[in-house]
Structures are given as C-alpha cells and as structure tokens.
Amino acid sequence: xxxxxxxxxxxxxxxxxxxxxxxxxxxxxxxxxxxxxxxxxxxxxxxxxxxxxxxxxxxxxxxxxxxxxxxxxxxxxxxxxxxxxxxxxxxxxxxxxxxxxxxxxxxxxxxxxxxxxxxxxxxxxxxxxxxxxxxxxxxxxxxxxxxxxxxxxxxxxxxxxxxxxxxxxxxxxxxxxxxxxxxxxxxxxxxxxxxxxxxxxxxxxxxxxxxxxxxxxxxxxxxxxxx
Amino acid sequence: xxxxxxxxxxxxxxxxxxxxxxxxxxxxxxxxxxxxxxxxxxxxxxxxxxxxxxxxxxxxxxxxxxxxxxxxxxxxxxxxxxxxxxxxxxxxxxxxxxxxxxxxxxxxxxxxxxxxxxxxxxxxxxxxxxxxxxxxxxxxxxxxxxxxxxxxxxxxxxxxxxxxxxxxxxxxxxxxxxxxxxxxx
Numbered sequence: 001x002x003x004x005x006x007x008x009x010x011x012x013x014x015x016x017x018x019x020x021x022x023x024x025x026x027x028x029x030x031x032x033x034x035x036x037x038x039x040x041x042x043x044x045x046x047x048x049x050x051x052x053x054x055x056x057x058x059x060x061x062x063x064x065x066x067x068x069x070x071x072x073x074x075x076x077x078x079x080x081x082x083x084x085x086x087x088x089x090x091x092x093x094x095x096x097x098x099x100x101x102x103x104x105x106x107x108x109x110x111x112x113x114x115x116x117x118x119x120x121x122x123x124x125x126x127x128x129x130x131x132x133x134x135x136x137x138x139x140x141x142x143x144x145x146x147x148x149x150x151x152x153x154x155x156x157x158x159x160x161x162x163x164x165x166x167x168x169x170x171x172x173x174x175x176x177x178x179x180x181x182x183x184x185x186x187x188x189x190x191x192x193x194x195x196x197x198x199x200x201x202x203x204x205x206x207x208x209x210x211x212x213x214x215x216x217x218x219x220x221x222x223x224x225x226x227x
Numbered sequence: 228x229x230x231x232x233x234x235x236x237x238x239x240x241x242x243x244x245x246x247x248x249x250x251x252x253x254x255x256x257x258x259x260x261x262x263x264x265x266x267x268x269x270x271x272x273x274x275x276x277x278x279x280x281x282x283x284x285x286x287x288x289x290x291x292x293x294x295x296x297x298x299x300x301x302x303x304x305x306x307x308x309x310x311x312x313x314x315x316x317x318x319x320x321x322x323x324x325x326x327x328x329x330x331x332x333x334x335x336x337x338x339x340x341x342x343x344x345x346x347x348x349x350x351x352x353x354x355x356x357x358x359x360x361x362x363x364x365x366x367x368x369x370x371x372x373x374x375x376x377x378x379x380x381x382x383x384x385x386x387x388x389x390x391x392x393x394x395x396x397x398x399x400x401x402x403x404x405x406x407x408x409x410x411x412x
Contacts, residue, residue, distance in 0.1 A: 006362055009393075012343040013363035017298030032254040032261075038271040045278055046245065139246050 046139070119143060119160055122203070126222035127154070128215045147209075154209035154219060161203050178217065181224045187217070196220040245282055247291040248300065255297070256304040263308040269315065273308040280307070280374055287366075299364050303374060306356055310376050346396035354389035361386060 121143040127133075131154060135146035142159040173190035185198040194216045195208035207220045256277060260270035280303055281288070290296050347355055360366045360374070372382040 005394075008340070008343050009347070009358065009362045012340050012347060013298070013359050014295075015340050016344060016347075017294040017363070020301075021294035021297055029254040029258050032257050034253070034257070035267070035271060038275065041275050042249065042278065045275070045282060046249075137243075139243055 119158070119203075122158055122205075122223060124156055124207070124219045124222040125225060126218050128211060128218070131211075152210040154207065154211050154216065156219065156223070157206045157208075158203050158223075161199055161201065180217065180221050183224060185220065187213070189213070198224065244288050244291050245278070245285060248281060248288070248296070249278060251292060252297065252300050256300055259301055259304050260308040263305065264312055264315075269311050270308070273304055273311050276307045276311075277304045283373075284370060298359075302356060302359055302364065305352075306374050309352070309356075343397070346393055349396050350389065350392050353385065354392050357382070357386050357389050358393065 119139075119142065121138050123143070123145060127147050128149070130149040131147040131152075132149070133145060134148045135144070137144040142157060144155065144157040147154045147156075173188050175186055175188045178185050178187040178196060180196070180198065183198060183200075185196055188195040188197070192210050193208060194211070194213045195206060196216055196219075198205045198220060205220065205223050207216050207223070209216055253274060256274045257270050260273035261267070264270050264273060277300070281300070288296065347358065350358075357371060357375070360371050361368075366374070368382050368386065369379060371377070371386075372379045375382065375385075377385065
C-alpha cells in the first residue's frame with residue numbers, strides 16, 4: 001500500500017471514529033447488565049494481568065526461571081550471589097536468584113477460593129512524622145498509597161494473594177529475613193531503597209521507600225497491627 | 228524498584244488503565260457483542276476475551292477515553308464476537324446487516340474522505356476490520372492474528388485481499404464518475 005493511500009485511509013478511519021464518538025448514546029446503556037459469573041471471570045483477569053508485580057517482572061522472570069533453574073542460587077542474610085539456598089517461611093517460600101527473588105506460597109491462599117472477593121483496603125496506621133499522602137490507588141486487585149516528606153518517599157502496596165508466584169527485583173540488592181510481630185518477612189536493601197515484603201492468606205503487603213530502614217519496618221509493623 | 232512503583236501510581240485517576248477501560252466501556256462492548264451474537268452469555272464471553280486481549284497488549288494503550296480508544300475497543304469486541312459467532316454456528320452465514328448497524332455514514336461530510344469511507348464501508352466486515360487494525364490502530368500482523376484467531380500467514384493473506392478489494396472499490400467509483408461526466412459532456 002503506498003503512503004498516500006495509507007494516509008487517506010488513516011484520515012477516513014480517524015473521521016469515522018470521531019463521528020461515532022460524537023454519538024455517545026452507547027455510553028448510557030443502563031439496561032446492559034452483567035452476570036455474577038462474568039464479574040467473577042473478570043476479577044480473575046484483573047488479578048492476573050493487573051497484578052502489581054506482573055508487568056515489570058513477570059515475563060522476564062518466568063523466562064529466566066524456566067531456563068536457569070539449575071543455575072539458581074542464593075542466600076539469605078548474605079549478599080546476593082549465584083549460590084543458592086531455599087528458605088521456608090511461615091506461608092511462603094522465597095528463592096533469590098541472581099537478579100530477582102521468587103516468592104511461592106504454601107498452604108491455602110486466595111487460589112482456593114473460587115468466588116470473586118473484592119479487595120478490602122488495609123492501610124498502615126503508622127506513617128513517619130512529616131510525611132503526607134500524595135497518591136492513592138485502590139483497584140480490583142490492589143491498594144497503593146504513596147507518602148512523601150518532599151525529601152524521601154514511602155510507597156505502600158497491598159494486593160490480593162491469589163497464590164501465584166511473585167517476583168521481586170533484587171538485582172544488586174541485599175536481602176534478609178525480618179521478624180515483624182512474629183511474622184517473618186523479607187527486607188531488601190538496594191542502594192538507598194528499602195523494601196519490606198509480608199504476606200498472609202489474603203494479601204501481600206509491601207512497603208518500600210527511601211526513608212530509614214527502621215521507619216520502613218515500623219510502617220510494615222503497623223499494617224499487621226491494624227490487620 | 229522504586230521507579231517501578233512510581234510508574235504504577237502515575238495514573239491521575241488512581242486506577243489502572245485496564246480498570247478504567249473496563250468501567251467506562253464494558254457496557255458499550257457488551258451491546259456491540261449482543262448485536263452480533265444475540266445471546267447474553269456469548270456476548271459476555273466476547274467482552275471477556277476482548278479484555279484478555281487488551282490486557283495482553285496493555286502497553287499499546289496510551290489513553291483511556293476518546294474517539295481513538297473507543298474505536299479500538301469496538302473493533303476488538305466486534306472481532307471477538309465474530310470469532311465466537313463462527314465457532315457457535317459455522318453453518319450459518321454471518322448477518323452482515325447486523326454488524327454494519329453501527330455505521331454512521333450520514334455524518335461524513337468531507338467529500339474526499341467520504342469517498343474513501345464509502346469504499347471502505349462497501350467492503351466485507353472482515354476486510355474493514357483488518358484495514359482499520361493495521362492502518363488506524365497500527366497493530367502488527369502477529370497481534371492481528373492473535374486477535375482474529377488466524378494463523379500469521381492467513382492474516383497476511385487477508386490483509387492483501389482487503390487491500391485489493393479496497394483498490395477495486397476505489398477504481399470502480401472513479402470509473403463510474405468518469406462515465407457520468409462523459410455522458411454529461
């Protein structure tokens with residue numbers, strides 16, 4: 001197709017879409033309803049594709065995991081390396097690879113529950129002094145809050161635990177176990193960023209930011225206290 | 228990792244693109260699917276399949292409202308509904324009048340573009356669809372093959388046929404106009 005024809009066609013399609021857009025009746029379709037089964041299926045779509053971690057690490061991590069399963073390795077409490085270790089937690093297993101950490105869940109999680117359960121937002125009750133909420137994002141599968149004191153930032157996220165594996169970017173990072181209110185979690189230090197990851201049967205909780213490590217842990221602790 | 232989080236919260240409405248599209252356009256999409264499939268469950272299947280495709284190609288979505296995205300969603304749900312229609316009733320011919328129902332040719336005012344549009348709308352639905360997806364929405368052949376449930380080479384062939392049919396339409400219109408002009412002279 002030559003360029004001139006392609007441009008003409010583009011203009012024609014553009015015009016058609018603009019004119020159809022002016023006819024907004026279709027957006028007022030009050031009579032259109034959806035079955036509970038449909039809502040449930042869509043909930044799964046959102047959980048899968050709209051997952052907090054999915055877009056960033058999903059494909060790459062799966063590819064790496066599939067191809068280098070033998071090359072894995074790792075350690076907790078020491079610096080990241082290609083030597084490995086597998087460490088069970090209360091309800092999840094973390095495997096740290098050279099560039100990421102994979103978290104697999106054990107026991108019953110949201111996977112076992114067939115009906116669609118909307119996320120119930122749980123926010124930390126403690127935020128360090130001087131920090132203000134600058135962004136809030138509550139959706140089908142996740143709840144994210146961002147706090148800032150104009151110098152540092154703390155980002156809290158809560159997402160549904162549907163039992164799927166989670167991949168955390170831990171390249172050039174140091175990770176260690178942390179004990180928060182008798183629940184074990186992971187603390188990842190990457191340059192001046194600290195991330196604490198926790199999970200229960202329904203949700204994953206992550207607190208990350210450039211604030212002091214103690215403050216990040218206090219925020220994480222306040223989530224569990226509230227829950 | 229922090230930059231990743233920041234990219235997530237860059238959304239002023241506080242909801243993901245996928246959710247915004249779902250909330251805003253799901254009814255429109257179901258209505259279009261119902262027009263084609265006439266059956267509620269199948270229409271919901273078409274909407275579901277559409278959102279799975281959208282989610283798989285979410286990086287393509289730059290805006291969550293407006294003429295362009297609406298046109299894109301309509302094209303996707305129509306394609307998915309037509310796929311389902313063929314799967315459900317292979318022996319029955321597709322009712323093109325139903326699919327053409329949403330056309331708004333009365334609005335088209337620019338003569339030159341109108342001529343092109345007229346030629347486009349005289350094409351079979353499947354040719355209109357592939358031309359719009361390639362030229363206007365700029366999907367790759369691979370993405371189109373996935374959307375239309377076609378093999379890659381069949382998607383290529385369909386695009387070629389669509390171009391040929393369009394050129395034929397345009398040439399015929401030009402020939403008709405020439406013969407009318409000759410008679411007048």
